[in-house]
Amino acid sequence: MEILEDLLYTEDHEWVRKENGEIVEGITDYAQSELSDIVYVELPDEGRTIRKGEAIGTIEAVKTVIDVIAAVSGTIIEVNRKLDEHPESINEDPYEDGWIVRIKVDDPAELETLLDASEYNKLIKKE
Amino acid sequence: MKKTPLYKKHIECNGKMVEFADFIMPIQYSSIIKEIKAVRNSIGLFDVSHMGEIEVSGADALDFVNWITTNDVSSLKTWQIQYTTMLYPDGGIVDDLLVYRLPERFLLVVNASNHNKDVEWIRENKKGDIDIRDRADDYFQIALQGPEAEKIIKRIIKGDPAKIKFYWATEEEIEGNKVILSRTGYTGEDGFEIYGNPSSGPEIWDILMEEGEKEDIIPCGLGSRDILRLEMGYCLYGNDITKDTTPLEAGLAWLLKMENNEFIGKESLVKQKKEGITRRLVGIQIKDRTIPRHGYLIYKDGNRIGEITSGSHSPILNHPIAMGYVDKPYNKKGTIIEIEVRDRLIEAEVVSLPFWKNGTLKR
Numbered sequence: 001m002e003i004l005e006d007l008l009y010t011e012d013h014e015w016v017r018k019e020n021g022e023i024v025e026g027i028t029d030y031a032q033s034e035l036s037d038i039v040y041v042e043l044p045d046e047g048r049t050i051r052k053g054e055a056i057g058t059i060e061a062v063k064t065v066i067d068v069i070a071a072v073s074g075t076i077i078e079v080n081r082k083l084d085e086h087p088e089s090i091n092e093d094p095y096e097d098g099w100i101v102r103i104k105v106d107d108p109a110e111l112e113t114l115l116d117a118s119e120y121n122k123l124i125k126k127e
Numbered sequence: 128m129k130k131t132p133l134y135k136k137h138i139e140c141n142g143k144m145v146e147f148a149d150f151i152m153p154i155q156y157s158s159i160i161k162e163i164k165a166v167r168n169s170i171g172l173f174d175v176s177h178m179g180e181i182e183v184s185g186a187d188a189l190d191f192v193n194w195i196t197t198n199d200v201s202s203l204k205t206w207q208i209q210y211t212t213m214l215y216p217d218g219g220i221v222d223d224l225l226v227y228r229l230p231e232r233f234l235l236v237v238n239a240s241n242h243n244k245d246v247e248w249i250r251e252n253k254k255g256d257i258d259i260r261d262r263a264d265d266y267f268q269i270a271l272q273g274p275e276a277e278k279i280i281k282r283i284i285k286g287d288p289a290k291i292k293f294y295w296a297t298e299e300e301i302e303g304n305k306v307i308l309s310r311t312g313y314t315g316e317d318g319f320e321i322y323g324n325p326s327s328g329p330e331i332w333d334i335l336m337e338e339g340e341k342e343d344i345i346p347c348g349l350g351s352r353d354i355l356r357l358e359m360g361y362c363l364y365g366n367d368i369t370k371d372t373t374p375l376e377a378g379l380a381w382l383l384k385m386e387n388n389e390f391i392g393k394e395s396l397v398k399q400k401k402e403g404i405t406r407r408l409v410g411i412q413i414k415d416r417t418i419p420r421h422g423y424l425i426y427k428d429g430n431r432i433g434e435i436t437s438g439s440h441s442p443i444l445n446h447p448i449a450m451g452y453v454d455k456p457y458n459k460k461g462t463i464i465e466i467e468v469r470d471r472l473i474e475a476e477v478v479s480l481p482f483w484k485n486g487t488l489k490r
Contacts, residue, residue: 036143036155036158036159036350037158037160038439039160039415039416039418039442040417040418040438040440042417058469060416060417060418060427060440062160062354062439062440062442063154063159063350064157065420065441089489091158118176
């Protein structure tokens with residue numbers, strides 16, 4: 001299972017990439033592999049303000065459905081519209097083409113509560 | 128947790144193993160969608176050894192099997208197979224199953240999840256000169272499914288598989304291993320199911336994987352099996368049929384032979400038929416891409432009229448499909464209904480089954 005060193009992670013299996021006061025969020029390689037065969041991603045509206053822990057979208061896989069959980073509080077400034085046509089991008093490339101939302105972060109301190117790669121690695125070893 | 132005789136093959140093939148009906152089974156190998164496409168377009172191989180086999184023999188075996196099942200077993204010739212149901216006296220379904228009429232005996236092939244319950248139920252209702260034997264541990268069962276199935280079977284048996292008609296079986300040998308070979312399946316495509324001694328299971332699996340290489344055979348798991356059957360509108364026990372549903376409600380009236388044929392549950396069904404059913408299992412097509420799942424509620428004009436029993440994405444049709452019970456008269460084809468999905472209602476339409484109408488199975 002691929003875990004990238006330079007990303008932050010949540011206990012709900014989202015990854016977060018910091019980019020100048022904004023973050024890009026997606027689901028981890030572990031999460032996509034558990035879900036398998038993603039066929040539809042319901043994305044939130046751009047401009048929506050969100051709170052950490054809130055469900056901001058859903059991912060429908062053949063066998064099951066999960067919520068996408070906001071890793072931080074902030075405003076959604078962009079969603080990955082390519083997922084409308086190619087939801088399988090999340091299976092194929094969860095950390096790049098399969099990104100889900102870009103969020104303008106309210107409080108950068110919130111990022112410090114997220115897991116680093118080694119902590120996330122420990123988490124999925126337990127599951 | 129039980130392992131089938133093919134457990135090691137699943138590990139070799141990188142199967143993603145899950146718990147199912149006391150067994151550890153592969154839900155998928157590569158990808159559910161890829162596996163479904165293999166079966167629809169070419170060929171796929173399934174381990175279905177978790178299915179239960181119950182043998183009934185003795186002088187009164189025919190009458191007894193006819194008494195516990197709803198279809199007419201007496202119409203079967205030796206080596207012929209019948210799809211049927213077993214009912215409780217109230218008309219609720221104990222299980223759906225295949226009855227194989229073999230020389231001197233009947234083989235009942237039942238759902239893994241109901242196997243113990245079925246053995247108990249059959250023993251409880253025992254009458255006449257019969258012998259009931261649980262043979263589940265004496266067989267492996269492999270399903271070879273897809274339009275290329277006959278071609279592959281032809282290369283590994285002496286006989287001509289073209290002579291095995293749909294829902295017929297024969298005895299054959301594969302590399303010296305005796306098997307029962309039947310033209311049956313749960314996918315809507317042409318295909319065969321193979322039963323044999325558990326010790327020969329892995330060898331026969333390998334032979335099929337090797338022989339099928341030219342046709343791009345891949346192993347397929349329970350995940351693809353579930354969607355393949357849903358695309359055909361086939362019922363899954365525990366979802367679409369249960370002890371609380373009757374064959375009349377489930378659209379399985381064709382499995383009921385009511386005339387000059389007595390079986391457990393018949394009186395209740397005669398009554399239900401006379402009074403008319405109040406709900407019916409239907410096919411449901413969704414207008415957007417949200418997938419309705421088992422247990423989601425169905426509404427019409429703000430009133431709850433039913434519940435989804437099975438739902439998934441159909442890779443071959445590329446949209447969501449579902450089955451569910453709806454109250455009459457909303458079971459009529461073309462009726463627009465609504466399904467509650469995470470606090471909102473999505474529009475759907477009652478459609479005729481099967482969803483997949485181009486299957487290659489040979490009727």
